[in-house]
Amino acid sequence: MLFDDVVLGRRSIRGYKPNPVPKELIEEIIRLAMRAPSSMNTQPWNFYVITGEPLNRIRAGNTERMVAGVPQSREFRTGQGFTGQHRDRQVGVAKQLFAAMGISRDDKEKRQDWVLRGFRQFDAPVCIIVTYDRVLDGSDDTPFDCGAVATALVNAAWSRGLGAVINSQGIMQSPVVREHAGIADDQVIMKSIALGWPDESFPANAVISERKSVSEATVFVGFD
Numbered sequence: 569m570l571f572d573d574v575v576l577g578r579r580s581i582r583g584y585k586p587n588p589v590p591k592e593l594i595e596e597i598i599r600l601a602m603r604a605p606s607s608m609n610t611q612p613w614n615f616y617v618i619t620g621e622p623l624n625r626i627r628a629g630n631t632e633r634m635v636a637g638v639p640q641s642r643e644f645r646t647g648q649g650f651t652g653q654h655r656d657r658q659v660g661v662a663k664q665l666f667a668a669m670g671i672s673r674d675d676k677e678k679r680q681d682w683v684l685r686g687f688r689q690f691d692a693p694v695c696i697i698v699t700y701d702r703v704l705d706g707s708d709d710t711p712f713d714c715g716a717v718a719t720a721l722v723n724a725a726w727s728r729g730l731g732a733v734i735n736s737q738g739i740m741q742s743p744v745v746r747e748h749a750g751i752a753d754d755q756v757i758m759k760s761i762a763l764g765w766p767d768e769s770f771p772a773n774a775v776i777s778e779r780k781s782v783s784e785a786t787v788f789v790g791f792d
C-alpha cells in the first residue's frame with residue numbers, strides 16, 4: 569500500500585470480526601510502529617498485547633465499574649472538558665457515528681449501549697495497552713512519544729488490512745487493566761488500542777471524520 573492510501577484510507581474501526589489475529593502479524597506491526605521518532609530516541613513506550621480470557625476479564629471489569637458509577641481513574645492528566653471549537657468537533661464526530669448507527673438523540677438505551685462498547689474495547693479480538701517507563705513520568709515529551717508510536721501503529725495495522733481505534737475509554741478504569749494485564753509497577757498506562765479485522769457490515773466503520781483545513785491549522789512564516 570502507498571503511504572497516501574494508508575493515511576487517507578485509515579479510519580477508526582469500532583466493529584470487528586471475531587477472527588483471531590496472528591501473534592506474528594502483531595509483532596510485525598509493532599516493529600513497524602517502533603520506527604516512530606521519540607525524544608532523544610528514548611523510546612519510552614511498551615506494549616501489553618491482550619486477547620482471550622484476560623481481555624474478557626478487562627471488558628467485564630470495565631463494564632461493571634462504569635455501570636456502578638465508579639469514578640474514572642486514569643494514570644495521566646486529563647485536563648478540563650472541551651469547550652468552543654474543540655467541543656464542536658467532539659460533538660461533530662459523535663453525530664456522524666450516531667447517524668451511521670441509527671442512534672437518535674433521545675434514545676438513552678442505545679446511547680448507553682454505544683458507550684459501553686468502548687469500555688468493552690469495541691469487542692475487538694485484541695487490545696494493545698500502550699504504557700511508558702515510569703522513570704520518565706513528568707516530561708511532556710513522554711506522552712508525545714507515545715502518541716507518535718500509537719499513530720504509527722494504527723497506520724501499520726491498516727497497511728496490513730487490520731483495523732484499530734485508539735481508545736481512551738478502555739483505560740478509564742486503569743486498576744482493572746493493571747490487574748488483568750499484569751502491568752508492571754514501573755509502567756504507567758497511557759492508552760489502549762483495540763485491534764482486529766474490520767467488520768465491513770458495521771455502519772460506524774464507514775464514517776470519515778472531518779478535519780480542519782491546512783490554512784486554519786497553519787501559519788507560514790517568511791514565505792512571501
Ligand SMILES: Cc1cc2nc3c(=O)[nH]c(=O)nc-3n(C[C@H](O)[C@H](O)[C@H](O)COP(=O)(O)O)c2cc1C
Binds near residue numbers: 580581661738759
Ligand atoms: C487519544 C485518543 C483517544 C481516543 N479515545 C477514543 C474513545 O475513547 N472512544 C472512541 O470511540 N474513539 C476514541 N478515539 C478515536 C477518535 O475519536 C478518532 O481518532 C477521531 O474522531 C478521528 O477519527 P478517525 O480516527 O476515524 O480519523 C481516540 C483517539 C485518540 C487519538
